Amino acid sequence: MPETNADIDADSNADTERDEALRERAVETALARLDLDTKARLLAGQDMWSLPALPEIGLASLVMSDGPIGVRGVRWTADDPSVALPSPTALAAAWDPALARRAGRLLAQEARRKGVHVLLAPTVNLHRSPLGGRHFETYSEDPHLTGAIGTGYVRGVQDGGVGTTVKHFVANDAETDRFTVDNRIAPRPLRELYLAPFQAIVENARPWGIMTAYNQVNGVTMTEHRYLVNEVLRGEWGFDGFNVSDWMAARSTTGGIAGGLDVAMPGPRTVYGEALAAAVRAGEAEEADVDAAVRNVLRLAARVGALDGAPPAVTDPPAPLDGDALAREIARRGFVLVRNEGDALPLRPGTVALSGAAARDARVLGGGSAQVFPERVVSPLDGLTAALPDGTLSFSVGADPSDELAPAGAGFTLRAVCRDAAGTVLGEGTLPNGQVQWIGDDLPAGVTHDTLASVEVTGTFTPRESGEHSFGTRGLGAFTLTVAGRTLFDGVQAMGPETDPFEAFFGSPVERGRVALTAGETVEVSLLHTLDKEFAAPLPAVMFSFVHLGPRRDPDELIAEAALAARAADTAVVVVATTERVESEGFDRADLALPGRQDDLVRAVAAANPNTVVVVNSGSPVEMPWRDEVAAILLTWFPGQEGGAALADVLTGAEEPGGRLPTTWPAALADAPVTQVTPTDGELTYEEGLFIGYRAWDRAGAVPAYPFGHGLGYTTWSYDSLVVTPQDRGRATATVRLTNTGERTGREVVQIYLAPVEDPVERPARWLAGFASVEAAPGASVEVTVELPRRAFEIWDEDAHDWTLVGGAYEVLAAHSLADARLSAPLETT
Incomplete structure (x- = not known):
């Protein structure tokens, strides 16, 4: 008889169980051969990104690298470029776990290419407040959507035999005082909101790692949180992976090992290693806890193929993916068209006036540890120039989101030359821009922190514009800045008594001088930085920047030029953006306003041309006070390296914008129900309880600019029928039939919400229970069934310390967005 799918599945399960047993046997054999000192050393990083190899047991060094939109590798350098995918908010906006899985597979492919075993991603904290500075690096305000996208991502990375570390466990939802803040969260919101995505990913994707956060939760720092790590994560959920601290988060040897930190x-130099071995010998820590941690690390090594005698979890990685093509697809699938009056998009035939500095100098990714260096970046100007007929596109700067000097970029060709105290060259490397950020052993070949005395950023600059160019420095220590043979600065930037030790990386640039230059004429440039050996940074690091700003022109003149060009064109396209000083790791946002004169630019262009399309290049919500004055608004997030090409696809109509909002966009910050991110006396109380995101908007009876789940396409849909069928164990299904009533093939995200009719307990008015996407040709109908899991009907019972099904009458809503329910059906649960 021919082999059936059931036979194949049974064989596959048997193979998996056999391999898992072999891995566990190899782990126990290796563990038994280690002494206490070696075990303790294994649990402490040997450098910035790796764990030590132990050849005596066949253990290779395990290498970790930052994500989540690319794989940087162990060196923060452009010498080894990385594919840069769109930001996590963009990935979540596609509402497609299968797409997230493909993204994960590509990143696993990149990790293998760079010799990386573990990706430090994904970030599945929630959008509690729109002011969260790292908002762009997380998925959504909704725990179900976050868990679904995170599950797809983790499965994809691990399909490729590379581990993940789901982070930051838990409640690292803002950046202010993130190292010390104590987030006070009641049990129900902790379980139903903040832990929920982690639980979904652990149960559905079996991640090989978790990263614990800097912050405290209810009085206990997360790297020592025995209850949440050992009892909940490992005990209740069955997590069997390794638990790594966020970088420099571990503070206590005994607290960490007892709290489940591996x-x-x-x-x-960590709290483990020699200190851990000494604590065991002194009776302050249990060797059984050390063994448990080592076992988790060895299990990870076995899974990624770094332990002899253990079959890796993946022997045949998925077929190779085209990184450029997938980056372009994710970008356009995540673009959210929130307004399209009079079918302004797709673009009509005719001339296009493009404006906004961000159209030329694209911001494709967020700041901080998420940064990678792509081999190429396609800006909106690049993409539209390639896609539109010759002579139909004009460009005006209009307004720049920043008037601050930034790391030298376009027009610069730079390298870093490293010397010792005697002036001997130790090594050198290329730089993608004027920013040097070498942390730990991330130094050019042949260079060490002990021998390094100075770094010279040197090369050439070919200006795009004639006029007076500004040059400067960012960082601490001695600098000599030379441009076109002129020394603009020779002095020391000292560290003040209140200066943050990371001021060199996050601090403000300082202008040192101006030079009149001619467009197209190349000049020599140099910034010599002498290290301050007396300055003790938290980590061995070299961090400073050679910064630049082009000729300053009168802002009103620039805006007037853009308006004049818009008046003469058939369509005006304005690109507005945030900057790294607005959205980045390490700080929260002060407001939601677009920086610079960008609002003025949009208003002026819209007044000149009623057919104005605004492209918003930000990772998280911004205020758009002009939103009713323009014809169309397209949100592109941080769209990755192919963002400009994807933008051209969508604007010209070659592709449909596929995104739906993963988070609510307020009209103004003052309207948002939850905004607080600043602790009081070290504590940040989540006093809103269960009500964040759209749950809070519903409770307040407030109307945002654009609701959760909103997004327009280039076709229309009718929702024809909804059939809700109860299943066993408190589950149900919702089957929706819909028809493409437009004139082109399109994609629709069917969103299913639950609304209790009469609620015996405090709950939101409605919540997302499931979703699915469909595609259909014009006039075609399609049917999709969405599973409604038991958990969608449950609450965390604080008295019983368990999940409880809440029976009764529910209204099941099939919706285009939270605010656009198309069909409803009753459901009775018991």
Whole structure:
């Protein structure tokens, strides 16, 4: 008889169980051969990104690298470029776990290419407040959507035999005082909101790692949180992976090991290693806890193929993916068209006036540890120039989102030359821009922190514009800045008594001088930085920047030029953006306003041309006070390296914008129900309880600019029928039939919400229970069934310390967005 799918599945399960047993046997054999000192050393990083190899047991060094939109590798350098995918908010906006899985597979492919075993991603904290500075690096305000996208991502990375570390466990939902803040969260919101995405990913994707956060939760720092790590994560959920601290988060040897922290990073100076072995010998820590941690690390090594005698979890990685093509697809699938009056998009035939500095100098990714260096970046100007007929596109700067000097970029060709105290060259490397950020052992070949005395950023600059160019520095220490043979600065930037030790990386640039230059004429440039050996940074690091700003022109003149060009064109396209000083790791936002004169630019262009399309290049919500004055608004998030090409696809109509909002966009910050991110006396109380995101908007009876789930396409849909069928164990299904009533093939995201008719307990007015996407040709009908899991009907019972099904009458809503329910059906649960 021919082999059936059931036979194949049974064989596959048997193979998996056999391999898992072999891995566990190899882990126990290796563990038994280690002494206490070696075990303790294994749990402390040997450097910034890796754990030590132990050849005596066949253990290779395990290498970790930052994500989540690319794989940087162990060196923060452009010498080894990385594919840069769109931001996590963009990925979530596609509402497609299968797409997230493909993204994960590509990142696993990149990780293998760079010799990386573990990707430090994904970030599945929630959008509690729109002011969260790292908002762009997380998925959504909704725990179900976050869990679904995160599950797809983790499965994809691990399909490729590379581990993940789902982070930051838990409640790292803002950046202010993130190292010390105590987030006070009641049990129900902690379980139903903040832990929920982690639980979904652990149960559905079996991640090989978790990263614990800097912050405290209810009085206990997360790297020592025995209850949440050992009892909930490992006990209730069955997590069997390794638990690594966020970098420099581990503070206590005994607290960490007793609290379930396996690995303290970075090394070699951590609270583990020699300190851990000494604590065991002194009777302050249990060797059984050390063994448990080592077992988790060895299990990870076995899974990624780094332990001899253990079959790796993946022997045949998925077929190779085209990184450029997938980056372009994710970008356009995540673009959210929130307004399209008079079918302004797709673009009509005719001339296009493009404006906005962000159209030329694209911001494709967020700041902080998420940064990678792509081999190429397609800006909106690049993409539209390639896509539109010759002579139909004009460009005006209009307004720049920043008037601050930024790391030298376009027009610069730079390298870094490293010398010792005697002036001997130790090594050198290329730079993608004027920013040097070498942390730990991330130094050019042949260079060490002990021998390094100075770094010279040197090369050439070919200006795009004639006029007076400004040059400067960012960082601490001695600098000599030379441009076109002129020394603009020779002095020391000292560290004040209140200066943050990361001021060199996050601090403000300082202008040192101006030079009149001619467009197209190349000049020599140099910034010599002498290290301050007396300055003790938290980590061995070299961080400074050679910064630049082009000729300053009168802002009103620039806006007037853009308006004049818009008046003469058939369509005006304005690109507005945030900057790294607005959205980045390490700080929260002060407001939601677009920086600079960008609002003025949009208003002026819209007044000149009623057919104005605004492209919003930000990772999280911004205020758009002009939103009713323009014809169309397209949100592109941080769209990755192919963002400009994807933008051209969508604007010209070659592709449909596929995104739906993963988070609510307020009209103004003052309207948002939850905004607080600043602790009081070290504590940040989540006093809103269960009500964040759209749950809070519903409770307040407020109307945002654009609701959760909103997004327009280039076709229309009718929702024809909804059939809700109860299943066993408190589950149900919702089957929706819909028809493409437009004139082109399109995609629709069917969203299913639950609304209790009469609620015996405090709950939101409605919540997302499931979703699915469909595609259909014009006039075609399609049917989709969405599973409604038991958990959608449950609450965390604080008295019983368990999940409880809440029976009764529910209204099941099939919706285009939270605010656009198309069909409803009753459901009775018991």
